[in-house]
Amino acid sequence: MPFALLLLGVAVFAQGTSEFMLSGLVPDIARDLGVSVPSAGALTSAFAVGMVAGAPLMAGLARRWSRRGALLGFLGVFLAVHVVGAVTDSFGVLVATRVVGALANAGFLAVALVTAAQMVAPQAKGRATSVLLGGVTLACVAGVPAGALLGQLWGWRAAFWAVALISLPAVVAVAWSVPGGRADSERPALRSELRSLRSPRLRVTLLLGALVNGATFCSFTYLAPLVTRVTGLESGWVPVVLALFGAGSFVGVTVGGRLADRRAGAVPVWGGGVLCLGWCALALGAGSAPVTLGLVLVQGALSFGIGSTLISRALYAAPSAPTLAGAFATAAFNVGAALGPWLGGTAIGAGGGYRSPLWVSAVLVALALTAAGTARALATRRRGRTAGRSLRASRARS
Known part of the structure; x- marks a missing residue:
């Protein structure tokens, strides 16, 4: 993998820290700004909404x-915007900074996904995606x-300051590692890219990504109150639980990236089934600390392993849309990131x-498996009909 690709992961690390860190800060933000826990949890949804709107817009x-x-x-x-978020006393302003920060994050990630894919051989997009998402x-x-x-x-404000500080070396890394010059004049026309996004395979992949x-x-957004109020662990355990989820996700992305270039279809199906059972098991066993700690690790691996595989499948499904494929994959995944916390808070x-x-x-996850099964059945039926028509036409000619 090119060293420049690893440096892009530094910037993604800073942005990923911002996107996910609220899961450990929600109770403190709610208490400090005088809002409910579900309302503070909606900050994650606000970030995701900005990612959804920003990915195709900023990529364009x-x-x-x-x-x-x-x-x-x-x-x-x-x-x-993280500097502004660190000093504000207004929940409304904090929400606004999350949306604007998400717009910037969406644009960065959409461009970075395409840049990463172009740094490697065409058959290595899965590994390139996994390296980038490793951040x-x-x-x-x-x-x-x-x-x-x-x-x-x-x-909680200290965490926002920390993200701003982490972003400084990321700026240097991007300036040093990514070639400059003018915009690429050989990119397909925007209208041509939009037409390529009509692919049924791509649409199904984006739907699965949103659901997973x-x-x-x-x-993930409500892990902190789950650990302290259901499992019964002290608040000091929250960083440990989040680290376990992150360790699992790193393993999942690493393994998923290698499988995505060879067995991309099998990972979401078989992994999705285990992932669904894992969420059920965690719901039933959350009162036990060993069960919670073990399953948080497993669920992190499965969630991100399947997610990274689906992103690489989206890039493979739209090779003629080099600019917008990554953008729509980012948007679809953040539709889920916006919907999930809202459903959990509800x-x-x-x-x-x-x-x-x-x-x-x-x-x-069960809905994702159902959608994947339905899409596969419909595709098989379409292929059967096409083969039947071809056979009848061949017989008629003979």
Whole structure:
């Protein structure tokens, strides 16, 4: 893998820390700004909404810029809004900074996915994606637990300052590692890229990504209150639990990236079945500390392993849309990231308790499996009809 690709992962690490760190800060933010826990949890949804809207929009705008210029611009905005978020006393302003930060993050990730895919051979897109998304999983392993620890020691604002500081070396890394120059004049026309996104295979992949990622964020957002109020562990265990989830996700992305280039179809199906059962098991066994700690690790691996595989499948499914394929994959996954916390918060607010997001996650994965099975059956039927028509036409000619 090119060294420049590893440096892109540094920037993704900073942004992944920001996206995920609220799972360990939600109770403190709610208490400090005088809002409910579900309302504070909606900050994750606000970030995801910005990612959904920003991915195709920012990727479209970035077509006019050089890769390096686009990446540096998005990263600079991302850094600035975290400074604002760290000093504000208004929940509304904090929500706004999350949306703007998400727009910048979406643009960066969409351009970075395409840049990463172009750095490697055509048959190695899965591994390139996994290296880039390794920055996200390392954020779960180190950045998010560190953010939770900072929140416990010096308040949630310290975590926002830390993200801003991490972003500074990321700016240097991108400026040094990504070639400059003018925008690529050989990119397909925007209208041509949009036409290629009509592929049924791509649409199904995006749907599966939204559902699986929705399940991931539905439970991940509320891990802190689950651990302290259901499992009965002290608040000091929250960073440990988040680190376990992150360690699992790193393993999942690493393994999933290798499988995505060879057995991309089998990973979501078989892994999805185990993932669904895992959310059910965690919901039933969350009162036990060993069960919770073990399954958090497993669910992190499965969630991110399947997710990274689906992203690489989206890139493979739209080879003639080099700019927008990554953008729409980012948008689809963040539809799930927006929907998941909202569904989890709704279940909690309805009196379902802090186990309820786990059950919602299981339902979302089950829906993904159902959608995948239905799409495969329809595709098989279409192929059968096409083969039948070809056979009849051949007989008629003879």
